[in-house]
Amino acid sequence: MSKKISQEELQKIVASVPMLSTCASQLLHVTAKEDHELIDVIDLVRNDANLTARALKVVNSASFSLVNKITSIDRAVSYLGERIVVGVALGDCAGKLFEKELSGYEAKDGSLWRHDLRTAIASREVALQGGMDISPALAFTAGLLHDIGKALISDYLDGSVADAVEIVSTKNELNYLDAEKELVGFDHTQAGYELAKAWQLPEELAEVILHHHEPSKAKDEFKPLVYAVHLGDNIAMLGGGGTGSDSMRYQLDNAYTDFIKITPNTLATVMLNVDIEFTKLESSLNHSGGGN
Amino acid sequence: MGQIILGVGDYGASNSPEDEIKTFALGSCVSVIFLDPKSRTVGMAHIALPDSSINSAKAAEKPGYFADSAIPALLKQMGAMGCDKRGKGMIVKLCGGANVMDTNDTFQIGKRNALAIKKLLWSYGMGAIAEDLGGNYSRTVAISVAAGQITLSSPGKPNWQL
Structure with missing residues (x-):
């Protein structure tokens, strides 16, 4: 059954999670800056032997069907793009967290990583096709990280999935965050934050x-990015790539139309592209050993 | 018991009584199920989108992905297994087609999938005798070929039959 988490316990849970590697952390900061260049990413990767090896392995995996093997890290990063390099780096140092079985959501191990990867691809597609002025690569990274809080609270929700579904269905507004808060004291966005x-x-x-389910609460300057991931998350869930019991049990904030131009036809194209890209990335990132 | 697992955009059929056809976590996708009582053949398609005109190359590679290419493809496969090629005498059931809460219709992709499938079935003179469509949750579907029994499951809910 579920068990309430105190503020102190939450801090303990967070403290028990391994820190990001210096390289991964720097990659996240550099790629979040508007004026960064690919060379900045290449320089960071070059200084991390482990990440260099993994990036080369990914680019030479069957998914990218290269005729000639790539042996230089400059070319590997240019070919993969910064988003995939960031994905490899995150999978590498937080793979265990992403891979964790979410028993509190009745989702098998690997479901969180697959959902995050789908959301990442979908958020990037939304940024590209929705006429947005945000970095598609940053939308990808944000999508990868958006649900990380589920890995922290899932164990505490173990055995209470039916209760959570019941709680959500009795409220006026569908919102799984309410069930998480009622059962364990925190929802996955707060824990992730x-x-x-x-x-x-x-x-x-x-x-x-913090705000991917309630994007209107985000700071104005970050709203476009938060709305892109809000849609990316919903697209991943609609495509069957949720994390179990909470899938589709949230509100869609229709104010996305203030930031994103999307028609039913664009949505269909986005969903198709997500399926195609997901198949390619899932198998290639698996070969890297990160994420799995 | 043999298990035939269908992914997104896959379709398949079996007349071996020991088989089970299964598809996981339908969101807005719709599972179309054909049961042919005469030859005791069961077929299923896991359809993702209503219309193949957005990408005809994908439809050629994976016909099960779109409603308008999936249904002819499934009927063709079942036709080759001795069923009527236009689906005459088949029992049709539909499930899936979930939606997220959206007031302006753009994200009602589950509803659009179901509608496209029903229109297409109608053009063959076919119609579903049972359906479990819509809602805000994912569904996993399993059909036993021997009994033609369809079992649905969703995290946090007791299993149910269609």
Whole structure:
């Protein structure tokens, strides 16, 4: 059965999570800056032997079907793009968290990583096709991290999935966050935000983690990014890539139309692209050993 | 018991009584199920989108992905297994097609999928005798070929039959 988490316990849970590697942390900060260049990313990767090896392995995996093997890290990063490099780096140092079985949501191990990857791809597609003035690569990274709080509270929700579904269905407004709060005292966005602070993530990523279900509450300057991930998350859930019991049990904030132009046809194209890209990335990132 | 697992955009059919056809976590996707009582064949398609005109190359590669290419493809496969090629005498059931709470219709993709499928079935003179569509939750569907029994499941809910 579920068990309430105190503020102190939440801090203990957050403290028990391994810190990000220096390289991953710097990558997140550099790529969140508007004026960064690819060379900045290449320089960071070059200084991390482990990440260099993984990036080369990914780019030469079957998914990218290269004719000639890439052996230089400059070319590997250019070819993969910064978003995939960030994905490899995160999978590498937080893989255990992403891979964790979410028994509190009746979701098998790997479900969180797959949902996050789908959300990342979908958020980037929304940024690209929705006529948005935000970095598509940053939308991807934000999508990868948005649900990380579920890994922190899932164990405490174990055995109470039916209760959570019942709680959500009795409220006027569908919102699984209410069930999480009622059962364990915190919802996954609050727990994720505590981890974002401990990891010293860039503010825009922390805002996405905290407000991806209620994007109107985000700071104005970050709203476009938060709305992009809000839609990306919903698209991932609609496509069957949720994390179990909470899937689709949230409100869609229709104010997204203030930031994103999306028609039923664009949505269909986005959903199709997400499926295609997901298949490619899932298998290639698996080969890297990160994420799995 | 053989298990035939269908992913998004897959379709398949079986007449081996020991088989089970299964698809996981339908969100806005719709599972179309054909049961042919005469030959005791069961077929299913896991349809993701209503209309293949957005990407005809994808439809050629994976016909099960779109409503307008999936239904002819499934009927063709079942036709090759001795069923009527236009679905005559088949029992049709539909499930899935969930939606998120959206007041301006753009995200009602589950509803659009279901509608496109029903229109297409109508053009074959077919119609569903049972459906479990809509709602705000994911569904996993399993059909036993021997009994033609369809079992649905969703996290946090007791299993149910269609």
